[in-house]
Each structure stands twice: as structure tokens, then as C-alpha cells.
Amino acid sequence: MSSFIEIIPLLDAFFSGGNVFVIAYVLITGIQKKALFNIIIAITLFTFLLEFIFSFLHVSSDFDINLNFYAIGILILFSYSHFLIYRKVTLKFISILVLSVVIQLIFLIRIETIFHEKELTIVVLNSAISILILVLTLFNLRVYQKKLKNCYSSVKQKNLYGLRLIVFLLLFFNILWLIDDTTFLLIGENSVSDVLAILSLFYSYFSVLFLSIYAIKNQYVLDEIKKASKEIKELIVKEKNLQTLQNKELFEKLKQLLLKEKLYLNPDLSLNYLSKKLDSKDKIISHNIHHFxxxxxxxxxxQYRIEHFKKLIFDDKNIKMSIDGIIELCGFKSKSTFYSHFRKIENTTPLEFIKKLKY
Known part of the structure; x- marks a missing residue:
């Protein structure tokens, strides 16, 4: 263990240098392409990286700085998820901001005569607040995830899975840190702290790298969804009572087109593609689907893919095919998506459905 600890400075320098390069690339591409997502993530990752570096310097050489960069990064992440949905300052946002600023001021000032014995209590409180902010961030991302389903028939490659995973992992380690600090506050030093410190150090570097790669791959999709969701919302607000014959006819044309050309078999089918086929606007089609x-x-x-599956499963030509093979033929990218929708529509599992009709 001691020999491993000796090489930590080298590993720290290596990962720090690599992450600085990746973060710089994310920031530069974000500025060039005017991708706000990249810029926000780059700033967030940079604050995380500063916290990791200063934490390591504090442990190795007693160098200390009272500003909590890690909490600042979490607040930036929360702010971005908040404005994805609301696009305005709300009371909830102001409350979280004020709470975070107060804690940051305590970290920054840290008057020894007042907080010398209570300093760890403040650290525990900061971890608890970070957990609260991360939970609220997950809630915001969950709400935004629903907006994706208004624009794409398959959200496997266009969702916020990578970003949510990072938040979940950050939440996991904040809970561990909260437990560790609380234990230290109650019973003093323990061996768990050293192991946790080393583990969290390397996890932190790899999470920064992972989130950087995710930002590079998903910047354009997020901007596209944001724009489409805004247009759909504006249309619904302005045209709540839109039930004209023209829209009904357009909806019927959509159903006929789907059945005739079996477009639902395309796993990457999008609202934008259908709007071009029907010579209409995607926000009009989305509104009609919602309404009718x-x-x-x-x-x-x-729903169309499920109906197609029910036809194929009883076709003698497919008697030798597995259920998974037929699922792929129906346009589903994910087996879990198929099973959840099948149960939702048919109120039973695929196997129970097949047994019921065959026997």
C-alpha cells in the first residue's frame, strides 16, 4: 500500500495533464460551434479538476485554499439543468443559489476562532447540501428526458444517460464522503478515510474524462432538442383549441404513410424526417399526435412497432427466429424498451401473450 501511495503524485500529474487537454478541447469546440452545452460542461469540469488538484496538494504538502471548487462545479451543473427546462430564474433556483453562496462564504472566510472545532461540521453540512443539489439536478434531467420523446422515436443514443450517470456517481461519492466525515466527527480517525480518499481521487479523474467525451458527442443533439421542444411548447400554448379538419387530415395521412411505407421499422425515425415526407412542420405533426x-x-x-411484432411472431416464415431477432426487425434498438412498451400496451408479457393465443 505504501509503495502505491508513493507513485500517486506521478499518477496525479499524468491524469491532471490529460484532463486539462481534454477539457481545453471541449471548451474550444464549444466556442467555435457556439455550443453552450460544451462551454458549460468545460467550465464545470475545470472546477472539478481544480478541486482534485488542490485537495491532493493539501494532503501531500499542506497547501490549502479555502474555496470549495467542487461545490461550485455542482452548482454550475444544476444551473444548466435548471435553465434547460425553465429558461428563467425561479424561486427554487434563488434558494439553492443563496444556500450555496452562504456555505461558500463560510469555506472562504473560515475564521479559526469561531470554526476551529466546528470546521468538520461545516464540511458535513456542505456534503449534505451537495447531495440535495445533485438530487434536484437528476430531477431536472428526468423532466428534460421526457422532452426528447416528443422529437425522436428512439432515444437510446439521444438521451441524457451519460450526464445522468455522472450525476449518479457524484451523488454516490458525496454520500460516501458524508458518511466518512460524519464518522470522523463522531469517533475520530479511521482507516476507511485513506482508502476512500485514494479511490475518489482516481474516480474523479476518470469521471471528468468520461463527461468530456460525452460533451463532445452530444452537443448538437441537445441544442436541436432544446430548439424543437421550445417550438412545440409555443405551439401548444398559442393553439390550445386547434382541432381543425386540416389537422385531422394531416394526422390520417401520417398514419397511412407509416402503414404504407412501414417507416416505423427505421430505429432512427425522427419527427423531422416525417415532417419532410408530409411537407409539413415537425411542431405541427407533434401537436397533432398529442391531440389525436x-x-x-x-x-x-x-405502438406501430408492437403491432408489427404481433404479426411477425405468428408468421410461419419466422418460426425459427428468436423473439430477440424479431424485436430487431420491428425497429426497436433496445429489448428493455420493447418489453416495457409491450406490457404497457397489452398488459402482459410477450411470452404470456404468445402462449395465450397459441394454446
Missing amino acids: SNTNFYSFIN
Whole structure:
């Protein structure tokens, strides 16, 4: 263990240098392409990296700086997820901001005569607040995830899975740190702290790298979804009572087109593609789907895929094929998506459905 600890400075320098290069690339591409997502993530990652570096310097050489960069990064992440949905300052946002600023001021000032014995209590409080902010960030991302389903029939490659995973992992380690600091506050030094410190150090570097790669791959999709969601929302607000014959006819044309050309078999089918086929606007089609089928585009297309599966499963030509093979033929990218939608529509599992009709 001691020999491993001796090489930590070298590993720290290596990962720090690598992450600085990746973060710089994310920031530069974000500025060049005017991708706000990249810029926000780059700034967030940079604050994380500063916290990791200063934490290591504090442990190795007693160098200390009272500013909590890690909490600042989490606040930036929360702010971005908040404005994705609301696009304005709300009371909830102001409350979180004020709470975070107060804690940051305590970290920055840290008057020894007042906080010398209570300093660790403040650290525990900061971890608890970070957990709260991360939970709220997950809630915001969950709400935004629903907006994706208004624009794409498959959200496997266009969702916020990578970003949510990072937040989940940050939440996991904040809970560990909270437990560790609370234990230290109650019983003093323990061996768990050293192991946790080393583990969290390397996890932190790899999480920064992972989130950087995610930012590079997903910048354009997020900007596109943001724009489409805004247009759909504006249309619904302005045209709440839109039930004209023209829209009904357009919806019927959409259903006929899907059945005739079996477009639902395309796993990457998008609202934009259908709008071009129908010579209409994607926000009009989305509104009609909402109004006439009482569901979103994602679920609407998957209903057709489920019906196609029910036809194929009883076709003698497919008797030798597995269920998984037939699922792929129906346009589903994910087996879990298929099973969840099948149970939702048929109120039973695929196997129970097949047994019921065959026997």
C-alpha cells in the first residue's frame, strides 16, 4: 500500500495533464460551434479538476485554499439543468443559489476562532447540501428526458444517460464522503478515510474524462432538442383549441404513410424526417399526435412497432427466429424498451401473450 501511495503524485500529474487537454478541447469546440452545452460542461469540469488538484496538494504538502471548487462545479451543473427546462430564474433556483453562496462564504472566510472545532461540521453540512443539489439536478434531467420523446422515436443514443450517470456517481461519492466525515466527527480517525480518499481521487479523474467525451458527442443533439421542444411548447400554448379538419387530415395521412411505407421499422425515425415526407412542420405533426392520439411521438411510433411484432411472431416464415431477432426487425434498438412498451400496451408479457393465443 505504501509503495502505491508513493507513485500517486506521478499518477496525479499524468491524469491532471490529460484532463486539462481534454477539457481545453471541449471548451474550444464549444466556442467555435457556439455550443453552450460544451462551454458549460468545460467550465464545470475545470472546477472539478481544480478541486482534485488542490485537495491532493493539501494532503501531500499542506497547501490549502479555502474555496470549495467542487461545490461550485455542482452548482454550475444544476444551473444548466435548471435553465434547460425553465429558461428563467425561479424561486427554487434563488434558494439553492443563496444556500450555496452562504456555505461558500463560510469555506472562504473560515475564521479559526469561531470554526476551529466546528470546521468538520461545516464540511458535513456542505456534503449534505451537495447531495440535495445533485438530487434536484437528476430531477431536472428526468423532466428534460421526457422532452426528447416528443422529437425522436428512439432515444437510446439521444438521451441524457451519460450526464445522468455522472450525476449518479457524484451523488454516490458525496454520500460516501458524508458518511466518512460524519464518522470522523463522531469517533475520530479511521482507516476507511485513506482508502476512500485514494479511490475518489482516481474516480474523479476518470469521471471528468468520461463527461468530456460525452460533451463532445452530444452537443448538437441537445441544442436541436432544446430548439424543437421550445417550438412545440409555443405551439401548444398559442393553439390550445386547434382541432381543425386540416389537422385531422394531416394526422390520417401520417398514419397511412407509416402503414404504407412501414417507416416505423427505421430505429432512427425522427419527427423531422416525417415532417419532410408530409411537407409539413415537425411542431405541427407533434401537436397533432398529442391531440389525436393522446400520447407523444416516441410512444406513438412504438405502438406501430408492437403491432408489427404481433404479426411477425405468428408468421410461419419466422418460426425459427428468436423473439430477440424479431424485436430487431420491428425497429426497436433496445429489448428493455420493447418489453416495457409491450406490457404497457397489452398488459402482459410477450411470452404470456404468445402462449395465450397459441394454446
